[in-house]
Amino acid sequence: MMHMSLRWFGSKFDTVSLEKIKQIPGVEGVITTLYDIPAGQTWPLARIQALKAEIEASGLKVLGIESVNIHDSIKIGSPDREQYIANYIETLDNLGKEGITTVCYNFMPVFDWTRTDLFKKRHDGSTVLAYDQKIVDGIDPQTFFNQTTSSAKGFEMPGWEPERLAKVKELFDAYKEVSEEKLFDNLVYFLKAIQPTCEKWGIKMAIHPDDPAWPVFGLPRIITSKEKILKVMKAVDAPFNGLTFCAGSFGTNPKNDLPGIIRALPGRIHFAHIRNLHHFEPGVFEEAAHLSRDGSFDLYEIVKALHDIGFDGPARPDHGRMIWGEVAMPGYGLYDRALGASYILGLYEAIQKNDSRK
Numbered sequence: 167m168m169h170m171s172l173r174w175f176g177s178k179f180d181t182v183s184l185e186k187i188k189q190i191p192g193v194e195g196v197i198t199t200l201y202d203i204p205a206g207q208t209w210p211l212a213r214i215q216a217l218k219a220e221i222e223a224s225g226l227k228v229l230g231i232e233s234v235n236i237h238d239s240i241k242i243g244s245p246d247r248e249q250y251i252a253n254y255i256e257t258l259d260n261l262g263k264e265g266i267t268t269v270c271y272n273f274m275p276v277f278d279w280t281r282t283d284l285f286k287k288r289h290d291g292s293t294v295l296a297y298d299q300k301i302v303d304g305i306d307p308q309t310f311f312n313q314t315t316s317s318a319k320g321f322e323m324p325g326w327e328p329e330r331l332a333k334v335k336e337l338f339d340a341y342k343e344v345s346e347e348k349l350f351d352n353l354v355y356f357l358k359a360i361q362p363t364c365e366k367w368g369i370k371m372a373i374h375p376d377d378p379a380w381p382v383f384g385l386p387r388i389i390t391s392k393e394k395i396l397k398v399m400k401a402v403d404a405p406f407n408g409l410t411f412c413a414g415s416f417g418t419n420p421k422n423d424l425p426g427i428i429r430a431l432p433g434r435i436h437f438a439h440i441r442n443l444h445h446f447e448p449g450v451f452e453e454a455a456h457l458s459r460d461g462s463f464d465l466y467e468i469v470k471a472l473h474d475i476g477f478d479g480p481a482r483p484d485h486g487r488m489i490w491g492e493v494a495m496p497g498y499g500l501y502d503r504a505l506g507a508s509y510i511l512g513l514y515e516a517i518q519k520n521d522s523r524k
């Protein structure tokens with residue numbers, strides 16, 4: 167059974183309240199984070215307990231964490247990674263003590279997800295996140311970072327934390343020696359180091375694919391296709407090492423067969439991000455409503471594949487369009503994500519009933 171959730175950044179950062187999330191039919195809980203703690207620092211047990219208490223007081227569950235971010239030293243493989251791995255293990259211990267056992271993370275150098283327009287107007291009058299490779303090709307990373315953060319209407323966006331990106335040029339220099347192979351080896355090193363802690367608490371690590379699913383600004387990217395995620399699964403072949411299946415991220419490359427990726431990973435998908443994109447030409451896309459006919463993906467086939475492999479983790483509608491005049495962090499308004507959650511749950515109910523009647 168898939169468990170529907172919404173991402174929630176905490177009462178200090180999110181425009182959407184837990185009370186409103188609780189009123190979306192079928193949403194059992196939230197995927198949350200301690201948004202103010204920089205990558206690399208240990209999450210104090212007391213903070214985790216307070217977060218959990220606040221969420222549970224609203225009648226919702228903590229269905230997982232997105233994200234416990236990975237410090238760049240771990241991705242680069244510099245000597246100080248040992249301290250950052252020790253901090254990460256302490257955070258996992260603290261989450262384990264509170265029974266929080268799904269942890270999403272990504273292994274993208276410098277930038278997390280990348281978009282070239284945070285408020286692109288669609289045919290229906292909504293605004294969405296959009297990407298055009300031609301714009302990225304014509305700009306340097308520092309300018310790109312400044313433009314993206316200053317166009318976010320004052321919202322601090324996940325993966326674009328100012329303290330991590332204050333020194334974009336320095337970070338790019340640090341990644342100069344990091345090839346795709348080295349980045350992969352550093353991921354495996356990290357996974358092997360945290361494995362005993364994850365297995366002690368039953369923590370499922372769910373790596374998020376790279377977005378978009380190809381190198382940007384010459385930085386290596388290693389989670390971009392079925393072959394590449396299978397390579398990570400085999401390198402540390404234990405159930406704790408799993409995937410956040412993200413339709414929108416894998417789907418940035420139209421060659422990725424989304425249901426095929428899901429069906430290749432039974433038991434190893436720990437979290438699902440379900441959304442839709444509209445593709446124009448290669449490297450040019452915008453986010454769409456969840457409904458299959460509004461974008462380029464077949465959402466029925468995606469949900470069916472998750473159902474068929476027995477996926478029983480949390481799912482979320484991921485990003486939504488900005489509609490009905492809502493002002494919120496780009497992609498993270500209430501209204502369209504609520505529509506998306508209902509649509510996905512409708513697909514799921516139909517698939518389940520059809521299956522049980524066979």
Ligand SMILES: [Mn+2]
Pocket residue numbers: 374412413414415439484
């Ligand atoms: Mn995602």
